[in-house]
Amino acid sequence: MTDGTHPSELSAPTDRMSLSAQIKARTGEVRGVGSRTSKSPCYETDGLEIRVDGFTGIERLENHQVRVGAGCTLNELLNVLGRHGLALPTIGEWDGQTVGGAIATGTHGGSYKYGSLISSVVDAVLVDGNGRRRTFKRGWKNFQHVLPCFGTLGVFTEFVLQCEPSFELHLKRRVFGIDTFLERLLQPDQSTEFRSAIWMPAADFVLDYSASRPDSPLHGVRRKREVRFNDTAMVLDWLTKQTAWVKSQVSRTDELDSVGRAYTQRLFPARDYCGPYDAMLAPLKGDAATILAKRAKNKTPPEGEFAVSYAAAKPFLDALMTDMKSLNAFPDRPIGLRPGAAEFGTLSAAQGEPCIWVSMFLYPNNPLMERLPNRLIEFSARPHWGKCVFHRRDEIASLYPGWTDFSAFRNTLDRDRKFVNHFALSLGL
Ligand SMILES: Cc1cc2nc3c(=O)[nH]c(=O)nc-3n(C[C@H](O)[C@H](O)[C@H](O)COP(=O)(O)OP(=O)(O)OC[C@H]3O[C@@H](n4cnc5c(N)ncnc54)[C@H](O)[C@@H]3O)c2cc1C
Incomplete structure (x- = not known):
């Protein structure tokens, strides 16, 4: 097996019968892929890429x-749903992925x-290693093993999704110190349904976007918002990191920290937005x-994202801060923070209890990489399957109580291990 980056064959079947026939006839590796934008090598294969x-x-x-x-992109789906007055109850920050890829990675x-x-997801339909069409319905036996599975069970062809009537959101942009922000993140007020934020540890501030459903649409506010990892924030993050490094060579003073915060408040004054949920x-x-x-042009640092329990969130971030101080190093971009509700998938990152998603961009030579793999295990932080995995791969299975059950179920759908690519193998599947 090679490193799995170059498929030996490509195929784009247009109907289920030919998809089944191709998988059945194949003796080597097979992999269903979407837009191939994942940041982990979960979609890579040196066999047949479907x-x-x-x-x-x-x-x-x-x-x-x-x-x-x-194979439909989220963007296409959201547009069609919008025309029918429907919405997905929650979506990621980008809509260029395929529905299959987004669902397979969680x-x-x-x-x-x-x-x-x-x-x-109400129903998920896939073609297994024998070329058989299988339908898994929510509530049926084994549904919990099916998602997420990052392509290790078969090739998904379609899903039935539960939508809801389309809705507008009132989005608030605010700036907080990390401690105040964490209180809000972990104990949101009743009306706050969505939140995504970036923490710039060197500037000691968090740029927070929280959203709720307004009783009636707000007028006189912007209907278009900026992205979370926006250019101003990136420059500020970089500048404050340079200042922090200089300060660490001299002495750290509260005055300098508060100057950084004052600039932040000026650059990001409180702002409200209101518009369709997908635009927000x-x-x-x-x-x-x-x-x-x-991504290639900007040489974006690898991004990993991990789910930690509410109880572990503050201690985990405190430990990261300790590492940053002692190593005099910062992540290569601001740290992303978002909440997530509990899920029950065997390989779900947020299984059994609500979580805080922490995303970090780190070049391989960043000194924080020395300690991060240990911290992830120490705080039982589970990875997002579509983002870079910063754990030691052989330790990941220990984070999932149902790993062995998943593995056994996987083998029933794919006895010849056609859907085990290099990534899956490195995880012990
Ligand atoms: C700019 C950007 C922004 C992002 N924002 C977010 C975000 O806000 N939240 C978040 O959670 N993630 C985010 N991601 C991660 C992204 O949503 C996932 O990596 C997603 O899986 C990518 O979809 P894709 O269509 O490119 O899938 P691929 O990368 O092609 O595939 C992902 C995995 O799914 C499997 N797969 C794909 N299609 C099928 C199929 N039909 N049958 C079986 N297996 C299949 C592949 O084998 C692979 O294991 C972002 C990624 C990018 C590039």
Whole structure:
């Protein structure tokens, strides 16, 4: 097996029969892929790469449900839903992924009420290693093993999703010190349904976006918001890190810290926005090709994201701060913070209890990488399957009580291990 980055064959079947025939006939590795934008190598294969671009239908069903092809992009789906006055209850910040890829990895937003997109899945349909079509319905035996599975069980062709009537959001941009922010993150007021924030540890401030459903739409406020990791924040993060390094060579004074905070307040005054939920929650635009080109051009540092329990969130962030101070090092971008509701998937990061998603951008030579793998295990932080995995791979299974059950279930669907790529193998599957 190679490092799995170069498929030996590509296929883009347009109907279920030919997809089944191809998988059945294949003796080596097979992998269903979406837009191939994941930051972990979960989609990589050196075998047959199956693109599901041909499975893009969207059909409206009863009870605000829709049947959607796995190859449809979130953007296409949200547009069609919008035309029917429907919405997904929660979405990530970008809508260029495929529905299949987003669901297979547990793509999430920052909702207190819902978990990842998986929480909207009513039925999932896949073709297994024998070429058999299998339907898994919420509430049926084994449904909990099916999502997320990052392509290790078969190739998804379609899903039935539970939607709801479309809604508007009132989004508030505010700046807080980390302690005040953490209180709000962990004990939100009743009306706050969504939250996503970035923490700039060197400047000691958090840029917080929280959203609630207004009783009636607000007028006179912006209907378009900036992205969370925006250019101003990036420059400020970089500058304050330089200052912090200089300060650490001289002496750290409270006066200098408060100057940083004052600038932050000026650059990010309190601001309110109101608009359709998708514009408020998914401001990051661009199709997969554009995003991949931008990623390559900007040499974006690898991003990992991990879910920690509410109880572990503050101690985990305190430990990160201790490491930053003692190593005199910071992550290579601001730290992302979002809440997520509990989920029950065997390989869900937020299984059994609500979580805080912590995302970190780190180049491999960042000194924090020396300690992070230990911290992740110490605080039982589970990875997002579509983002870089900063854990030691052989320790990951220990974070999932149902790992062995998942593995056994996987083997029943894929006895010949066609869907075990290099990434899955490195995790012990
Ligand atoms: C700019 C950007 C912003 C992002 N923002 C967020 C965010 O806000 N929240 C968040 O949680 N994540 C976010 N992500 C991560 C992203 O949502 C996931 O990595 C997602 O899986 C990418 O979808 P994709 O279509 O590119 O899937 P791919 O990368 O192609 O595949 C992902 C995995 O799913 C499997 N897979 C894909 N399609 C199928 C199928 N039909 N059948 C079986 N297996 C399949 C693949 O084998 C692979 O293991 C972001 C990524 C980018 C690039």
